């Protein structure tokens with residue numbers, strides 16, 4: 001039996017040890033986990049999450065070419081290069097760049113997962129890759145909903161519900177997941193807010209986003225298009241992985257691994273030749 005555990009908000013994680021050796025999915029659909037996935041897909045080399053703006057500035061002192069990105073109260077931090085809108089991360093601006101990222105809740109949730117066995121970033125836009133990851137893993141996992149200002153937020157919890165619902169619909173017959181009250185509640189809300197005739201509806205995700213506290217707040221700041229972008233269900237089939245304090249796409253990690261293996265082979269054969 002595989003156990004699923006959901007944290008309703010990142011503030012319930014008061015000690016990194018709570019996530020030690022766990023398989024963690026961090027969810028901040030509005031907007032950090034969506035934006036980081038988009039930025040990496042648009043060519044950023046890597047993302048370094050920081051739990052505070054002073055911490056981000058400190059990391060930046062050691063890497064002059066990196067860009068400082070993120071928000072407080074929804075808007076770009078004064079002195080930062082970019083904010084937290086998925087529409088800002090133009091390939092021309094970020095190609096091969098290291099992005100140091102600090103947001104109010106999302107990057108905190110990510111940093112708190114630093115002792116996890118595996119940590120991946122989930123959102124509506126890459127949900128299918130998350131399902132494939134969980135099925136491949138075949139182990140207990142924890143979903144950390146980032147929440148809003150140390151509190152519950154609907155959009156992350158509904159995304160957690162969609163993850164569970166999609167997983168149950170395509171899991172191998174012999175695999176069983178143990179669900180508790182919180183997972184049943186997530187399933188119910190996902191069904192209510194984003195499913196239509198048994199399928200996830202992108203329009204319904206967008207409508208739900210517009211009703212949420214954070215969605216409404218972002219719209220007052222003029223970010224309605226961000227809500228639409230964050231609703232694009234399965235539009236980006238990439239898996240951002242947080243490991244050794246850095247977030248990279250799975251394919252990038254695999255490429256770097258293969259390059260290291262190649263280098264080792266070349267070094268070994270040149271040693272033999274000597």
Ligand code: MLT
Pocket residue numbers: 028030031032033071074075084103104105106107146148218
């Ligand atoms: C957060 O981390 O709280 C956010 O991603 C907020 C936002 O910029 O929408």
